Amino acid sequence: MDFDLTEEQRAFQDAAREFARESLLPHAGTWDETRHFPAEELRQAAALGFAGIYVPEAHGGAGLGRLDAALIFEELAYADPSTAAFLTIHNMVAGMISRFGSEEQRERFLPKVLTAEHFVSYCLTEPGSGSDAAALRTKAEAVGNAQYKVNGSKAFISGGGIADLYVTMVRTGEAGPRGISCVVVEAPAEGLSFGVPERKMGWNSQPTASVNFSDVLVPVANRLGAEGDGFRYAMMGLDGGRVNIAACSLGGAQACLDASLAYVRQRRAFGKAIADFQALQFKLADMATELEAARLMVHRAAVALDRGEKDATQRCAMAKRFATDLCHRICDEALQLHGGYGYIHSTGIERYVRDLRVHRILEGTNEIMRVIIARKMLEVI
Numbered sequence: 001m002d003f004d005l006t007e008e009q010r011a012f013q014d015a016a017r018e019f020a021r022e023s024l025l026p027h028a029g030t031w032d033e034t035r036h037f038p039a040e041e042l043r044q045a046a047a048l049g050f051a052g053i054y055v056p057e058a059h060g061g062a063g064l065g066r067l068d069a070a071l072i073f074e075e076l077a078y079a080d081p082s083t084a085a086f087l088t089i090h091n092m093v094a095g096m097i098s099r100f101g102s103e104e105q106r107e108r109f110l111p112k113v114l115t116a117e118h119f120v121s122y123c124l125t126e127p128g129s130g131s132d133a134a135a136l137r138t139k140a141e142a143v144g145n146a147q148y149k150v151n152g153s154k155a156f157i158s159g160g161g162i163a164d165l166y167v168t169m170v171r172t173g174e175a176g177p178r179g180i181s182c183v184v185v186e187a188p189a190e191g192l193s194f195g196v197p198e199r200k201m202g203w204n205s206q207p208t209a210s211v212n213f214s215d216v217l218v219p220v221a222n223r224l225g226a227e228g229d230g231f232r233y234a235m236m237g238l239d240g241g242r243v244n245i246a247a248c249s250l251g252g253a254q255a256c257l258d259a260s261l262a263y264v265r266q267r268r269a270f271g272k273a274i275a276d277f278q279a280l281q282f283k284l285a286d287m288a289t290e291l292e293a294a295r296l297m298v299h300r301a302a303v304a305l306d307r308g309e310k311d312a313t314q315r316c317a318m319a320k321r322f323a324t325d326l327c328h329r330i331c332d333e334a335l336q337l338h339g340g341y342g343y344i345h346s347t348g349i350e351r352y353v354r355d356l357r358v359h360r361i362l363e364g365t366n367e368i369m370r371v372i373i374a375r376k377m378l379e380v381i
């Protein structure tokens with residue numbers, strides 16, 4: 001077991017750190033307050049290869065692994081978890097098109113996705129089905145041999161309204177997971193509309209909106225894989241998505257821990273630096289320990305995914321559950337260590353608490369992560 005990063009991994013970790021601290025960190029607070037979507041900076045990230053990190057070089061991507069991606073996303077999220085998380089979803093969808101698409105579809109969609117000229121969304125959740133995703137009702141009916149007519153609605157879609165491609169899970173057959181297919185819906189399209197961007201607790205640098213389909217005609221040529229494969233693809237995409245989101249939680253927690261270490265040294269109470277209180281030293285020690293444990297789990301899950309290990313899904317769920325819960329707690333402890341200053345905007349700590357909160361809910365809630373882990377342990381269907 002080798003815990004050292006390779007020279008190459010250190011190089012792109014450094015590149016991600018430099019980009020994040022120069023191009024994201026100075027603006028993250030403003031983007032959060034003004035709900036600005038940083039398209040330009042995301043395109044700069046794409047120019048560094050960060051829009052298709054684990055898309056193979058043969059498909060135009062950076063050709064790196066999931067562990068490499070986790071290292072990059074951690075660095076980006078250190079500066080801005082919301083913007084980094086948007087990029088993780090973009091990477092997840094780029095990875096799905098690369099892996100499940102045909103040669104023709106890759107050539108048609110990927111070049112603009114990999115430069116982030118086109119942004120992409122992942123559309124699974126519906127108003128009536130979130131955790132129970134296989135109950136989705138958005139329907140794609142065949143119209144002749146060449147088209148589907150799509151009707152229905154997706155809820156909480158990251159990038160809804162600004163994305164150019166919507167990789168959408170639709171029902172083409174029977175009830176349950178086997179009746180679901182995956183189609184790429186290209187915007188604009190007649191009958192495709194979007195809800196008003198949701199007002200959210202965090203993740204404010206990216207829009208979240210409903211995506212509505214009213215008799216939207218989608219070419220059959222835009223279906224990834226065969227009819228009935230969509231749910232499997234959606235879940236395979238999410239394995240990696242969960243590692244990515246967990247990596248964003250690591251970055252946010254590390255930023256909060258670093259800020260806390262600096263703060264406790266300079267803040268004084270009862271005639272000494274608050275760093276001298278053992279109660280606070282223990283808190284810092286626990287934060288660092290938990291962050292280290294979470295990082296090891298995330299990296300282990302990423303490696304399992306890269307190697308195609310048979311328990312990779314379970315490891316991804318474990319890492320997502322553990323890292324997103326623990327890292328959110330670390331940010332909250334950091335806020336506590338900053339006292340009243342932690343609660344106000346200018347220190348920036350509260351932004352991390354708000355941004356990391358949703359990581360415990362999306363890409364499958366942490367309760368659903370437990371369902372996945374326990375199901376595997378008990379080997380039930």
Ligand SMILES: Cc1cc2nc3c(=O)[nH]c(=O)nc-3n(C[C@H](O)[C@H](O)[C@H](O)COP(=O)(O)OP(=O)(O)OC[C@H]3O[C@@H](n4cnc5c(N)ncnc54)[C@H](O)[C@@H]3O)c2cc1C
Binds near residue numbers: 130158367
């Ligand atoms: C900001 C944001 C961005 C999002 N982006 C996207 C996106 O880009 N694409 C997309 O498809 N979705 C997206 N989502 C949706 C997200 O994935 C869902 O909100 C999530 O899966 C939970 O679904 P739900 O909200 O319907 O909750 P529900 O499924 O209704 O769950 C409610 C509660 O019940 C619990 N629960 C449900 N079933 C079980 C069970 N079997 N055992 C134990 N507890 C259970 C849940 O854990 C939760 O606590 C986003 C959500 C948010 C908030």
